[in-house]
Amino acid sequence: MTNKELQEKARQVRVLIIQALHAAGSGHPGGSLSAADIVTELYFEEMNIDPADPKKKGRDKFILSKGHAGPAQYAALAVRGNYPAEDMMSLRKLGSAFQGHPNMHYVPGIEMSTGSLGQGFSAAGGMALANKLDGDPGRIYTLLGDGEIQEGLVWEAAMSASHYKLDNLVAVVDHNGLQIDGKNDDVMTVMPIAEKFAAFGWHVVTINGHDFDEIRAAFAEARACKGRPTAVIAETVKGKGVSFMENQAGWHGKAPNDEQTAQALEDLRQPADEEKGGQA
Numbered sequence: 001m002t003n004k005e006l007q008e009k010a011r012q013v014r015v016l017i018i019q020a021l022h023a024a025g026s027g028h029p030g031g032s033l034s035a036a037d038i039v040t041e042l043y044f045e046e047m048n049i050d051p052a053d054p055k056k057k058g059r060d061k062f063i064l065s066k067g068h069a070g071p072a073q074y075a076a077l078a079v080r081g082n083y084p085a086e087d088m089m090s091l092r093k094l095g096s097a098f099q100g101h102p103n104m105h106y107v108p109g110i111e112m113s114t115g116s117l118g119q120g121f122s123a124a125g126g127m128a129l130a131n132k133l134d135g136d137p138g139r140i141y142t143l144l145g146d147g148e149i150q151e152g153l154v155w156e157a158a159m160s161a162s163h164y165k166l167d168n169l170v171a172v173v174d175h176n177g178l179q180i181d182g183k184n185d186d187v188m189t190v191m192p193i194a195e196k197f198a199a200f201g202w203h204v205v206t207i208n209g210h211d212f213d214e215i216r217a218a219f220a221e222a223r224a225c226k227g228r229p230t231a232v233i234a235e236t237v238k239g240k241g242v243s244f245m246e247n248q249a250g251w252h253g254k255a256p257n258d259e260q261t262a263q264a265l266e267d268l269r270q271p272a273d274e275e276k277g278g279q280a
Contacts, residue, residue, distance in 0.1 A: 209234025
């Protein structure tokens with residue numbers, strides 16, 4: 001796909017995120033919006049998947065380790081064609097398949113139920129190892145929040161993936177610098193992220209997480225890397241695309257009201273500026 005086409009898909013993903021969170025009256029917009037471009041690249045260009053056959057053998061798998069950003073994954077799957085977009089409007093409602101965190105038993109295309117921070121990353125490592133043992137060509141992709149990597153089991157999983165030379169595993173860190181209580185550096189610094197993954201034996205790439213050229217190139221580099229897993233450190237903007245949410249920790253976990261939703265949708269009404277070097 002062209003960058004312009006991907007930008008439009010990402011815009012649609014962001015619109016659905018806002019609409020679903022407004023309908024729910026609760027949820028996590030900031031980290032969902034910051035991850036939208038990465039998730040769009042994965043579902044629309046990078047991964048070998050088929051919406052008509054979400055369980056096909058040999059498919060690639062995406063594990064959203066930062067499960068509170070579930071609206072981004074739900075929206076990408078909807079735009080990709082796994083189910084009607086309007087189904088997402090039941091987000092967080094009693095009895096809805098679209099729970100606050102992804103549940104693999106209810107939504108087609110969800111490969112792992114996540115929400116407890118760090119566990120999705122560990123599960124992704126197990127899936128990558130299983131594929132190696134089974135001779136399955138599918139690659140495993142997982143997305144972590146930067147606040148999430150404060151969890152100790154993240155580094156146990158990182159050590160394990162390196163030990164088993166899981167070159168079919170790609171971990172993307174959504175580094176927007178903010179978490180529910182404020183700046184990462186004020187709560188518990190996670191820096192230097194790239195150097196930490198490298199010390200654990202990972203191949204590391206640092207990119208602008210809103211530039212499709214850079215995202216695409218990072219995944220290509222990961223495929224070419226043999227004998228060790230790849231960590232992509234994606235520098236992003238929390239709340240990306242919505243003017244009053246950008247770089248605001250307060251929008252980590254609350255839904256917009258009617259007036260705010262109208263403003264957010266107006267911000268997202270126009271396609272991304274093509275002059276921004278592939279950024280969305």
